[in-house]
Amino acid sequence: MEENLVNGIRVRFAPSPTGNLHLGGVRTALFNYIFALKYSGKFILRIDDTDRVRSKKEYEDVIKDDLRWFEIKWDEFYRQSERAFIYEKYLNTLKENGLAYECFCTEEEILKSKEIAIKSKKPYIYNGRCANLSSGEKEKLSFSLKEKGLYSSIRLNIAQVLRMDPSFYSVEFNDAVHGHLSFNSKLIGDFILKTEDNRFAYNFASIIDDYDLGITHVIRGEDHISNTPKQILILKALGKEPPVFAHISLLYGKDGKIMSKRDAASNIKYYKEEGYLPEAVLNYLAVTGNTFTVHSSKDGKKEIFEKEIFSNILEMADLLDIKKAKGSSAVLNEDKLRHINEKRLALMPAEQLIKVLTEKFQAASILAKLKEEYGEDFYFEIIDFLKNEFKTVKEILKELEIFFDDFKINLSGIKYDDGLRKALLDSFQNINDFNENSIKNIIKEAASQNSKTVKECYETLRLFITGRLDGPSILKIIKFLGKNRAVKRLSI
RNA sequence: GGCCCCAUAGUCUAGCGGUUAGGACGUUGCCCUCUCACGGCAGUAACACGGGUUCGAAUCCCGUUGGGGCUGCCA
Numbered sequence A: 001m002e003e004n005l006v007n008g009i010r011v012r013f014a015p016s017p018t019g020n021l022h023l024g025g026v027r028t029a030l031f032n033y034i035f036a037l038k039y040s041g042k043f044i045l046r047i048d049d050t051d052r053v054r055s056k057k058e059y060e061d062v063i064k065d066d067l068r069w070f071e072i073k074w075d076e077f078y079r080q081s082e083r084a085f086i087y088e089k090y091l092n093t094l095k096e097n098g099l100a101y102e103c104f105c106t107e108e109e110i111l112k113s114k115e116i117a118i119k120s121k122k123p124y125i126y127n128g129r130c131a132n133l134s135s136g137e138k139e140k141l142s143f144s145l146k147e148k149g150l151y152s153s154i155r156l157n158i159a160q161v162l163r164m165d166p167s168f169y170s171v172e173f174n175d176a177v178h179g180h181l182s183f184n185s186k187l188i189g190d191f192i193l194k195t196e197d198n199r200f201a202y203n204f205a206s207i208i209d210d211y212d213l214g215i216t217h218v219i220r221g222e223d224h225i226s227n228t229p230k231q232i233l234i235l236k237a238l239g240k241e242p243p244v245f246a247h248i249s250l251l252y253g254k255d256g257k258i259m260s261k262r263d264a265a266s267n268i269k270y271y272k273e274e275g276y277l278p279e280a281v282l283n284y285l286a287v288t289g290n291t292f293t294v295h296s297s298k299d300g301k302k303e304i305f306e307k308e309i310f311s312n313i314l315e316m317a318d319l320l321d322i323k324k325a326k327g328s329s330a331v332l333n334e335d336k337l338r339h340i341n342e343k344r345l346a347l348m349p350a351e352q353l354i355k356v357l358t359e360k361f362q363a364a365s366i367l368a369k370l371k372e373e374y375g376e377d378f379y380f381e382i383i384d385f386l387k388n389e390f391k392t393v394k395e396i397l398k399e400l401e402i403f404f405d406d407f408k409i410n411l412s413g414i415k416y417d418d419g420l421r422k423a424l425l426d427s428f429q430n431i432n433d434f435n436e437n438s439i440k441n442i443i444k445e446a447a448s449q450n451s452k453t454v455k456e457c458y459e460t461l462r463l464f465i466t467g468r469l470d471g472p473s474i475l476k477i478i479k480f481l482g483k484n485r486a487v488k489r490l491s492i
Numbered sequence B: 001g002g003c004c005c006c007a008u009a010g011u012c013u014a015g016c017g018g019u020u021a022g023g024a025c026g027u028u029g030c031c032c033u034c035u036c037a038c039g040g041c042a043g044u045a046a047c048a049c050g051g052g053u054u055c056g057a058a059u060c061c062c063g064u065u066g067g068g069g070c071u072g073c074c075a
Helices: A023-038 A057-069 A084-096 A107-119 A135-147 A158-164 A202-212 A222-237 A268-273 A278-287 A313-319 A334-347 A350-361 A364-387 A393-403 A418-429 A436-449 A454-466 A474-490
Strands: A010-013 A042-047 A076-079 A100-103 A153-156 A170-175 A179-184 A192-194 A217-221 A244-248 A292-298 A301-307
Touching: A010 A023, A010 A217, A023 A042, A023 A057, A023 A217, A023 A244, A023 A268, A023 A278, A023 A313, A042 A057, A057 A268, A084 A100, A084 A153, A084 A192, A084 A202, A153 A222, A158 A222, A170 A222, A170 A244, A179 A222, A192 A202, A202 A222, A217 A222, A222 A244, A278 A313, A278 A334, A292 A313, A350 A364, A350 A393, A364 A393, A364 A474, A393 A474, A418 A436, A418 A454, A418 A474, A436 A454, A436 A474, A454 A474
Parallel strands: A010 A042, A042 A076, A217 A244
Antiparallel strands: A100 A153, A153 A192, A170 A179, A292 A301
């Protein structure tokens, strides 16, 4: 693949706006995007909305918003619904050259002959009835179709294509991930280019666009493998050369079932709500069903290791090798996503995290409040502290609440040692130098003076400061809160 | 039914004829520790099955099984 990358690389992501973007779709978009990044190519977003009934503008908007959330930026944008004249043009050339023909068969007829074929254990191939009709017959069939309120469709004439170039008896191509693939075109049958309701069929519109838009590499899900020979045949009929194909594996849901646009856990919204960083999701998506290897040498010895956590998307792009993508499908593992999110969170500088929190998680107001109450220095320190303690931004945002004066602690029904509380309060009031060490010492003193364990002191303290018995270092939290807030919470 | 893709632990993977089958997530135990998490250490768990080829197979070939896709108009 590397050899022919001298000229401009052009890739595309072509979702249909018939539902929300799901993780599998994001993964396909991502591979295209980083492929373009790696080779300084163009990434094109094309909305495949040939299905006018199911396609909705709102879904197109959701797809765009989601891609923006992930910062997957497209260089060019197209809608298939606006490009029908182009498909029409190519279809006419096919017709003029006798490579496409009008078909008057009804669904009933097709289904029936398919059923017969299956029953007799023979491959179903369209019988080509309409390939060689006289104009009189056409008129007659057309008339009877119209009487039923139906229209004719257009098929590719494969026999004619083969006559043009007999080598295409076997359609072969080198898939960048699957290697050499070959299909017998005799078994494909004359397939539909334009439907009876006057729409361009997917296989036609898609490959015409890929050609017309100058796409050099088609990176898509492996569910399209069987469509590829058809698309190649269309191009061949037009005398054009096909792009390079790379069929990446599909991502399955946690239940091992194929991802559905209706499945909550495959919807991007879920990951936003759970507080996963967009780049962590991309990082996860990139390493599942795929391997990034780094070659290094230590003491003259060559070492290879698999890279799993990236610091940014450029690094991912740089290390991408589409040939390393697995041909087998992968199952979503949210624990691993969580793990990657945690790592990426820790790696991220506080300033950058603040930017992400503001832009991607609507946290602007709470951050502004924090900054105002704690001052610039503590503001960054607190964020820096929390990002190392939690796995998701949801958890961070939740923890942020304890830093504010209006944080309510509900201790009703919870047992605590009130004497110890008073003792701690007393000690706290008398601290002059308020820092981690002095707080630590005070706790020790309080423990010995009240014949309690240090652990009990910490627990009581934690309970009155945060309302919980677990969480990040209570010493650090108290340091950030400061003497006044700490005393106030102990004074309840 | 036909054609095609795929097959290493619960999950994601390394491996490309000779390895104690490596790593990651999870999980278990221990250490660290005010708790949770992090981190450190240790453990757990896999070549779907059956034939070949070969001195030798996770690795190459064939078959079976299983999962998936396409096959009339979803993309």
